[in-house]
Amino acid sequence: MDLDHQTVVGLAKSWGLIYLLVLAVGVLAYTFWPKNKKRFDRAKESILDKDDKPWN
Template sequence: MMPFDHETVVGFAKSFGLFYLIILSSICLAWTYWPSNKKGFDEAAQMPVSEGEDRPWR
């Protein structure tokens, strides 16, 4: 049985955190570059300039 001490927990947390961030980054990149999401990103990019309002908020 593996000892349950501080060093073991820290090592597990570092390893799990590394794999978690790699998987999360891969999912974010795949979602960003998925071809069917292009239209939504293009609309969001044009939203600030397409509203036509060129005046202060108040």
Template structure:
């Protein structure tokens, strides 16, 4: 017999890993997308601006 806690823990371990891996890949694709390069370069230079 499987307790609800064990079932929930197995579900979280399996699908939680898949969920976070998909989120990680999404963030990675967003960060490395070529059209976002200028935006990130501009943001990197904000501390160096003298306004």
């Protein structure tokens, strides 16, 4: 197969589009998955701890 302009455009319009959309849906699903909310809330609060030693 010749990797010419048409081929690249074809790939961009098919697989390129699919992977970008799948990725976007994946990221949004991960972000808004109800089960993850607790983890995110804890993550943003936990950096404010005054504790300055590694956990064992």
